[in-house]
Amino acid sequence: MSVLVYTESEQGHFKKAALEVASYAKAVADQLGTTVTAVSVNATDTSVLGNYGVDKVLHVASDQLNSFNASAYASVIKQAVENENAKVIIVSSSADSKYLAPLLAVGLNAGYASNVVAAPSGTSPFTVKRPAFTNKAFENIQINTEVKIIGVSNNAFGLVETSGSASAEDFSPTIPGFAVKVESVDKATDKVTIADAEIVVSGGRGLKGPENWGMIEELAEVLGAATACSKPVSDLGWRPHGEHVGQTGKPVASNLYIAIGISGAIQHLAGINASKVKVVVNTDPEAPFFKAADYGVVGDAFQVIPELITKLKAFKAQQ
Amino acid sequence: MKILVCISHVPDTTSKINFTEDNTKFDANGVQFVINPYDEFGLTRAMWFKEKQGASIDVINVGGPETEPTLRKALAIGADAAIRVNTVATDAFSVAKQIANVFSNGGYDLVMAGRESIDYNGGMVPGMIAGLTNANFVNSCISLEIDGANATAIREIDGGKETVSTSLPLVIGGQKGLVEESDLRIPNMRGIMMARKKPLTVVEPVNASPETISVSFEKPAPKGAVTLVSPDNLDELINLLHNEAKVI
Numbered sequence: 001m002s003v004l005v006y007t008e009s010e011q012g013h014f015k016k017a018a019l020e021v022a023s024y025a026k027a028v029a030d031q032l033g034t035t036v037t038a039v040s041v042n043a044t045d046t047s048v049l050g051n052y053g054v055d056k057v058l059h060v061a062s063d064q065l066n067s068f069n070a071s072a073y074a075s076v077i078k079q080a081v082e083n084e085n086a087k088v089i090i091v092s093s094s095a096d097s098k099y100l101a102p103l104l105a106v107g108l109n110a111g112y113a114s115n116v117v118a119a120p121s122g123t124s125p126f127t128v129k130r131p132a133f134t135n136k137a138f139e140n141i142q143i144n145t146e147v148k149i150i151g152v153s154n155n156a157f158g159l160v161e162t163s164g165s166a167s168a169e170d171f172s173p174t175i176p177g178f179a180v181k182v183e184s185v186d187k188a189t190d191k192v193t194i195a196d197a198e199i200v201v202s203g204g205r206g207l208k209g210p211e212n213w214g215m216i217e218e219l220a221e222v223l224g225a226a227t228a229c230s231k232p233v234s235d236l237g238w239r240p241h242g243e244h245v246g247q248t249g250k251p252v253a254s255n256l257y258i259a260i261g262i263s264g265a266i267q268h269l270a271g272i273n274a275s276k277v278k279v280v281v282n283t284d285p286e287a288p289f290f291k292a293a294d295y296g297v298v299g300d301a302f303q304v305i306p307e308l309i310t311k312l313k314a315f316k317a318q319q
Numbered sequence: 320m321k322i323l324v325c326i327s328h329v330p331d332t333t334s335k336i337n338f339t340e341d342n343t344k345f346d347a348n349g350v351q352f353v354i355n356p357y358d359e360f361g362l363t364r365a366m367w368f369k370e371k372q373g374a375s376i377d378v379i380n381v382g383g384p385e386t387e388p389t390l391r392k393a394l395a396i397g398a399d400a401a402i403r404v405n406t407v408a409t410d411a412f413s414v415a416k417q418i419a420n421v422f423s424n425g426g427y428d429l430v431m432a433g434r435e436s437i438d439y440n441g442g443m444v445p446g447m448i449a450g451l452t453n454a455n456f457v458n459s460c461i462s463l464e465i466d467g468a469n470a471t472a473i474r475e476i477d478g479g480k481e482t483v484s485t486s487l488p489l490v491i492g493g494q495k496g497l498v499e500e501s502d503l504r505i506p507n508m509r510g511i512m513m514a515r516k517k518p519l520t521v522v523e524p525v526n527a528s529p530e531t532i533s534v535s536f537e538k539p540a541p542k543g544a545v546t547l548v549s550p551d552n553l554d555e556l557i558n559l560l561h562n563e564a565k566v567i
Contacts, residue, residue, distance in 0.1 A: 070458070102411075103447075111530035131440065179455045186480050193477045235501070256564070256567065276566070277566050291545070295560070311557055
């Protein structure tokens with residue numbers, strides 16, 4: 001009756017979110033006095049999961065699963081849950097996990113809590129905390145079903161290393177036919193994604209035009225950050241829609257969010273409120289974003305950012 | 320093509336969020352309710368299908384009579400008929416079960432739902448409807464084309480996008496990209512007048528116990544004032560981010 005965690009990988013390597021959900025699963029297993037079993041699909045080396053509290057890995061190797069398919073992956077996880085008689089299943093808040101989890105919940109008659117930000121406050125009844133009302137509040141919810149699914153919000157729990165080791169076991173589930181077929185994938189594999197990023201550097205209309213995005217990208221590169229933008233910037237076509245963060249864009253739950261030339265409309269703040277530390281650079285001291293920020297620089301981005309890049313490079317060189 | 324569009328009745332983004340009864344209930348007093356923004360993208364795309372390819376559009380909400388003005392707004396935008404499942408929306412599963420029941424019995428080809436609602440932000444209902452009805456499902460959908468019984472969709476993935484092909488019946492978890500925000504429609508006077516004459520059917524719920532219960536709410540701790548750093552002293556900003564915030 002172990003806690004089961006789905007650990008996502010990409011091109012054979014575990015995502016950071018996989019190690020975070022493994023850490024979370026370990027915390028839940030400790031509360032329940034049980035072990036952690038991970039399901040991995042096409043990962044080349046599963047031993048690293050032992051460092052994050054996983055005791056056993058069910059390793060699935062299948063060319064059919066090289067492309068993500070929500071129904072098929074939900075079916076694989078369901079079979080693993082039944083194999084292990086697991087009662088608590090942990091997934092991440094990636095686009096893929098949010099896609100498959102509701103299907104898995106129906107398949108297992110399981111209550112599902114998404115975007116959970118902390119370890120359960122209790123396991124009898126099973127109660128977890130999640131944001132609601134677009135981060136204006138938190139909801140404590142009780143899951144009443146025998147089987148429970150928890151989706152852990154990115155960067156909310158963090159990585160917790162342990163000194164354990166994980167045994168690996170081949171697992172060969174039945175893979176159903178695909179009713180939704182992937183025709184093509186358009187993805188920049190060398191860039192940090194907003195979903196995975198610990199740091200996000202975001203630009204707004206204050207940057208005056210797409211030709212000025214070089215310094216945003218350079219700052220992001222120095223920090224190992226993802227780049228993002230405000231809604232007007234994507235609407236103007238300066239940056240792709242995939243970088244738009246805000247209420248109707250992507251949610252950001254990074255450790256550090258740096259907003260440059262963004263005034264801070266309520267819809268933008270709704271999308272980034274889950275970020276832990278916010279830095280704002282804006283010429284207008286009255287910009288609403290300063291009320292939501294932890295640190296602020298009232299200044300011209302065209303002077304501040306190049307200097308900040310120079311100083312950060314020097315700082316990184318010393319580390 | 321017969322389309323069912325899910326319409327969630329949610330507090331406007333600018334609403335102050337408060338709770339009553341010892342922080343166990345959402346306080347709707349003074350709150351302006353609107354169509355969930357993600358659902359508006361689905362409704363507008365459904366209107367596009369109706370106008371370009373021919374389709375009928377029913378909108379559905381699970382909730383009490385207080386949600387009817389939101390359904391009437393969807394009718395004013397151009398939906399043909401509205402359905403209100405007469406029960407208090409509790410958790411995602413119970414809402415999905417009500418909509419799945421209407422979907423299964425209504426001969427629909429396509430369900431358009433928002434990726435998530437901006438009140439409880441669960442992101443579960445579209446997938447649960449698909450799971451309950453065995454319909455195909457595309458989440459975080461940013462483009463949808465229908466050709467007969469076949470569909471081609473683009474969905475947003477972390478760091479990019481993916482094109483998929485599938486068939487009807489289909490459930491979509493939609494978002495911006497299905498249409499642009501500039502294409503969203505504001506009801507005009509003619510639409511509002513016509514909406515009054517369109518059918519709004521109230522149906523009784525099927526049995527669906529909630530799987531999860533909101534036991535309490537809390538607000539984030541008040542935020543301290545911003546620490547301003549001079550643009551001439553960016554070393555101090557780096558120092559604060561490294562030593563105080565510990566994020567670099």
